[in-house]
Amino acid sequence: MKKIPAKKRRPAKTSGSDFYRLRLYIAGQTPNSIAAIANLKTLCEESLKGRYRIEVVDLLEKPQLAKGDQIIAIPTLVRRLPPPVKSIIGNLSRTDRVLVGLDLRPAR
């Protein structure tokens, strides 16, 4: 089964300090995974329109990728760009926390 990268290569731009490369790790089409994908899409469109790229990795298909990003929990979102690399776990339903986690909003 092929996973569809949600928003692929929206602008031609692929790097830069304000460009976000995000990778979402899931394990099969569980309700939590589906929710996470949906939540992430909405959030990116609202806050990062035109400067993000999402890659969804299903560990049931590529289990060998779990080690590289130190994946323990599912779902996990990894911000690969901009540096530093950050990990956010959960289904991304708490938007406020996701924004803080992605440095899009300062922590209180």
Next chain:
Amino acid sequence: MSRTKPSVVRPQLAKALTGIQGLDQVTGGGLPRGRVTLLCGSAGCGKSLFAMEFLVHGAVRYGEPGVYMDFEETEKKLAANVASLGFNLPLLARRKKLLVDYVSAERHQIAETGDYNLEGLFIRLGQAVKAIKAKRVVLDSIESLFTGMADSILLRSELGRLFRWLEDRELTAVVTGEAGDHTLTRHGLEEYIADCVISLDHRVTEQIATRRLRIVKYRGTFHGTDEYPFLIDSEGISVVPLTALALTHTVTTERVSTGIPALDGMMGGKGFYRGSSVLVSGTAGTGKSSLAAAFAGAACARGEECLYFAFEESPPQILRNMRSVGIDLERWTRKRLLQFHAMRPTSTGLEGHLSAIRMLIEKARPRVVIVDPITNLVSTSGTYDVKSMLMRLIDYLKVEQITSMFTNLSSAGDPQELTTAAVSSLMDTWIVLRDDHAGDKHTRELYVLKSRGMAHSRERRELIVGAKGIELAMVSGGTALA
């Protein structure tokens, strides 16, 4: 057609050998196979080493590859730590016998944003197990997840699921956990482990560190609730088993010479029983070491190997002193029949010390062992500890049919001092030496206080240690002849 089975048939619990010295004996064959064992204890008590030995021995000796999931140290650090024990993790990894996976769960890099589970960990573990066809798994220390993740209720249920996952795959697993204040582990992992729980402890009393292992729970297996001392040295962990042998060792009627013809004479003309334990006690300068040397020399003269543990004097000093009383031990050391081991008991603690003795004995496989003196062991610990430790050592020696002699320094004016009394009950033969000041004459006396299973002389003899060796003489004006 199936036959009716007699109702006494008990399913034998399958076990997986750990290869850890002594542990497989006290557990009756190792850890429960295909089950999860919890290994708990405070920091620095030896959990990781225990777990690593379980994996390495499994991979090397028993053909069972293993996965080490490490939540605390990186692979490189772990490899460096165990390299001193001769474990070559990179080599084992290349041969697909052992796989170390470092799992990092640091809170500062994780924000929680809604529901999640630990499926990622399951996938990684599954991947690692599949890669080397693992039969054994170590999770060290899975409790680290609790510091990395906030939702402890979710974590606990996921850990429960993880343990079932391991058992479903028939993996023999060791899970470590830090000791809590009033619980075995900080996060109550013991609630999820039904089959086997082992607790390690590292105590310091009177500046002597001792390590102990306790089998808290082992379903379906008879186990003692005793604490077993264990030692960590260059060869890893070794547990000193309490003898569950229950005095069933075979006894022999074979006799061995004491090395002193007159003393043999006092012991029915034949000397000690082979495999028996002999205590020689006496005040300073009464000739205890000479008696031990004579006995060692006699063993070597029969072509038997002898291990001599010297806790007070250095081997050259012993050799020189014995030469002066006509006992030439040097020729036996040259022929490698006699081996000396000199050490200071206080440096490792009593348990460590007796474990070390035991390991040396296991390696050398001598017929005769001399411990000169045990007093130094006694001084490092309480009487009770000494007794239980000596009991284990003596039982072990008996099973191996090794004849042993222990000297003990008793202080003058205190003939029935506690330590002698405590250990003497373990000994088959007790020879007492003492100074005698009859008038202006100063002599040494020897008598056999007890010797189990033989008719022995109960008379006092004068002990004469001269340039030509040891002789016994009738005590002048003494009671009788023998």
